[in-house]
Amino acid sequence: MGILEVKDVGKRFGGLQALGDVNLSVAENSVHAIIGPNGAGKSTLLNCLVGKLIPDTGSVMFDGQSVLGRSPHEINQMGISRVFQTPEIFGDLSVMENMMIPCFASRDGSFRLHALENMMNEKDIVEKAEAMLEDMNMIDKRHMHADSMSRGDKRRMEIGMCLAQEPRLLLLDEPTAGMARADTNNTIDLLKQISDERDITIAIIEHDMHVVFSLAQRITVLAQGTPLVEDTPENIKGHPKVREAYLGETQVA
Amino acid sequence: MLGLNKNDLTLLAIVAVLTLFAPFILNPFPADSAMAQFNAGYPDLMQRFIIFGIFAIGFNILFGLTGYLSFGHAAFLGVGSYAAVWMFKLLSYNVVPAIGLAIIVAGLFSVLIGYVSLRRSGIYFSILTLAFAQMSFALAYSVLSNPKFNLTNGETGLQVYKNDPQIFHGENMQDFPHFFGIYMNSTHTMNFGAWSFDFNAGYYLCAIVMILAFYLSIRIFRSPFGMMLRAIKSNQTRMSYTGLNPRPHTLAAFVISGMYAGLAGGLMAAMDPLAGAERMQWTASGEVVLMTILGGTGTLIGPVLGAGFIKYFENIFSKINDTILHQWFAFLPDGIEDFVVFIIHPFIGKGWHLTLGILFMLVVVFLPGGLVEGGQRLGKWIKSRGKSDDSSATTEPAE
Numbered sequence: 001m002g003i004l005e006v007k008d009v010g011k012r013f014g015g016l017q018a019l020g021d022v023n024l025s026v027a028e029n030s031v032h033a034i035i036g037p038n039g040a041g042k043s044t045l046l047n048c049l050v051g052k053l054i055p056d057t058g059s060v061m062f063d064g065q066s067v068l069g070r071s072p073h074e075i076n077q078m079g080i081s082r083v084f085q086t087p088e089i090f091g092d093l094s095v096m097e098n099m100m101i102p103c104f105a106s107r108d109g110s111f112r113l114h115a116l117e118n119m120m121n122e123k124d125i126v127e128k129a130e131a132m133l134e135d136m137n138m139i140d141k142r143h144m145h146a147d148s149m150s151r152g153d154k155r156r157m158e159i160g161m162c163l164a165q166e167p168r169l170l171l172l173d174e175p176t177a178g179m180a181r182a183d184t185n186n187t188i189d190l191l192k193q194i195s196d197e198r199d200i201t202i203a204i205i206e207h208d209m210h211v212v213f214s215l216a217q218r219i220t221v222l223a224q225g226t227p228l229v230e231d232t233p234e235n236i237k238g239h240p241k242v243r244e245a246y247l248g249e250t251q252v253a
Numbered sequence: 254m255l256g257l258n259k260n261d262l263t264l265l266a267i268v269a270v271l272t273l274f275a276p277f278i279l280n281p282f283p284a285d286s287a288m289a290q291f292n293a294g295y296p297d298l299m300q301r302f303i304i305f306g307i308f309a310i311g312f313n314i315l316f317g318l319t320g321y322l323s324f325g326h327a328a329f330l331g332v333g334s335y336a337a338v339w340m341f342k343l344l345s346y347n348v349v350p351a352i353g354l355a356i357i358v359a360g361l362f363s364v365l366i367g368y369v370s371l372r373r374s375g376i377y378f379s380i381l382t383l384a385f386a387q388m389s390f391a392l393a394y395s396v397l398s399n400p401k402f403n404l405t406n407g408e409t410g411l412q413v414y415k416n417d418p419q420i421f422h423g424e425n426m427q428d429f430p431h432f433f434g435i436y437m438n439s440t441h442t443m444n445f446g447a448w449s450f451d452f453n454a455g456y457y458l459c460a461i462v463m464i465l466a467f468y469l470s471i472r473i474f475r476s477p478f479g480m481m482l483r484a485i486k487s488n489q490t491r492m493s494y495t496g497l498n499p500r501p502h503t504l505a506a507f508v509i510s511g512m513y514a515g516l517a518g519g520l521m522a523a524m525d526p527l528a529g530a531e532r533m534q535w536t537a538s539g540e541v542v543l544m545t546i547l548g549g550t551g552t553l554i555g556p557v558l559g560a561g562f563i564k565y566f567e568n569i570f571s572k573i574n575d576t577i578l579h580q581w582f583a584f585l586p587d588g589i590e591d592f593v594v595f596i597i598h599p600f601i602g603k604g605w606h607l608t609l610g611i612l613f614m615l616v617v618v619f620l621p622g623g624l625v626e627g628g629q630r631l632g633k634w635i636k637s638r639g640k641s642d643d644s645s646a647t648t649e650p651a652e
Contacts, residue, residue, distance in 0.1 A: 076496035092487040101484050102495050110498040115478040118256045
């Protein structure tokens with residue numbers, strides 16, 4: 001029984017069957033990749049997991065509780081954090097403030113009216129945010145305006161913001177899309193380090209085979225809204241069905 | 254001190270000093286000089302500066318921090334005024350219960366309007382608040398003023414009549430709002446040479462309330478809650494996916510700013526005990542938007558500056574007429590004098606809106622951060638000038 005159990009999930013947009021009977025089980029403390037060609041339904045599946053979309057059929061259980069019908073902030077409070085394809089950060093705020101907000105969210109829940117409390121008295125939050133910036137190697141950027149950072153730094157900070165909440169499941173939506181090779185490798189190293197050092201399950205959606213094969217312990221291949229195979233990276237590489245559906249045109253080393 | 258950092262404390266101190274010494278500062282010209290009409294230090298106008306300052310401070314908590322542009326905030330101001338006058342009618346002319354009830358009623362009213370309007374964001378939110386405010390205006394103007402149930406006294410405006418209960422009104426008390434016996438219209442005039450300064454009890458009540466309101470707004474801006482509101486403005490998607498529910502945050506901001514508006518409305522009634530429906534009209538809501546943007550959205554002091562600026566124009570520029578212009582330009586030859594007056598004429602008197610419009614345009618185009626940005630640029634310019642002077646004065650550094 002995995003920490004995330006997806007059972008018979010289906011989602012239809014008008015005439016398009018985006019997902020049909022998806023079954024997926026993500027084991028605790030593993031790195032699980034979901035790959036598939038464009039339009040395979042990867043993003044739709046991810047949106048069903050975080051409450052942005054509600055599937056038409058099936059169930060999504062996280063740690064034995066259903067996530068269906070809950071709003072994104074409730075699902076996040078259950079312990080699922082999401083990293084977006086284009087970094088979603090608080091661009092108008094400073095890096096430090098960006099890091100403090102998730103710390104507040106995990107301490108105080110989804111809403112607390114601390115309108116008259118003083119930031120100077122929030123030592124534990126400041127310390128936690130600084131420690132996380134330290135871990136992300138960004139402490140020297142703490143006073144920077146978040147929007148003025150490079151894309152790689154924004155991605156790094158977004159991952160840090162998710163980790164600051166100490167989630168049990170981290171979902172990543174093409175975390176290296178549009179990144180230069182060096183930035184991609186940095187991100188891979190960061191994610192490896194995270195999964196080694198922390199008590200965390202990572203589910204990753206990715207296009208880039210290099211990223212997938214360097215990180216994942218298990219891979220699910222999605223094609224036309226249904227899972228084709230689920231196996232270890234070694235077996236996926238040579239799988240004829242996968243080659244046909246997805247890797248046919250791509251040369252994999 | 255007071256839970257503020259040094260910069261904020263300085264700002265608060267400056268605002269406190271400026272408001273407390275406003276009767277001097279706003280009356281720089283001798284009473285009988287030609288420039289005396291630019292004096293703004295009379296009680297009526299000073300009270301308006303302060304009251305609209307409070308209104309704008311509150312509006313800025315919603316608009317400046319969360320970016321939700323409400324076009325119906327005048328409704329809360331109007332409701333506050335009505336609540337205050339009702340307290341005068343039922344209890345007594347003491348302003349404390351009146352202002353208290355004004356804040357409470359405006360708060361409740363804004364919970365109602367905010368709960369519905371905040372289901373949408375952006376332009377739809379603005380339109381919803383505008384619709385609610387216009388509905389409130391219509392209710393106050395006609396629906397709630399029928400003989401059977403007269404809550405607002407319609408067109409005439411709500412006021413205190415001799416036969417009202419006023420159960421705590423003392424025998425020997427005057428018929429005017431007071432703060433435990435200090436009447437709001439009592440003014441002490443100090444003559445100092447050619448100058449004359451008015452110290453009005455009502456003004457000082459407003460001033461103290463505004464300093465408190467300003468202090469509260471600094472605290473809110475600097476609190477974790479203030480940071481959450483800025484986060485909402487910056488990225489609501491990230492907000493939800495960080496486990497924070499944006500809606501109660503925005504509702505709380507909406508209600509706080511509604512209560513500020515109610516406070517302003519209550520003070521307005523305390524300075525002049527009547528309340529009319531026109532206070533709720535959309536033009537009044539638009540005015541506070543202009544004040545905030547003109548002064549500097551999202552800055553602490555901006556809304557107060559904007560409110561002062563607009564109210565000054567409204568009251569001072571509108572009073573200049575052709576006769577005064579002719580006096581000013583009397584030194585010119587007759588033909589040219591008439592021509593100059595003819596050119597300036599559309600911009601003064603009733604045309605003050607035109608001047609204000611042009612100024613507003615200039616500010617928005619050249620100073621998107623409002624008057625505050627103007628001040629900051631000026632400060633930087635002076636600093637950099639000072640620095641370049643310094644460096645030119647010192648000998649060239651060895652390289």
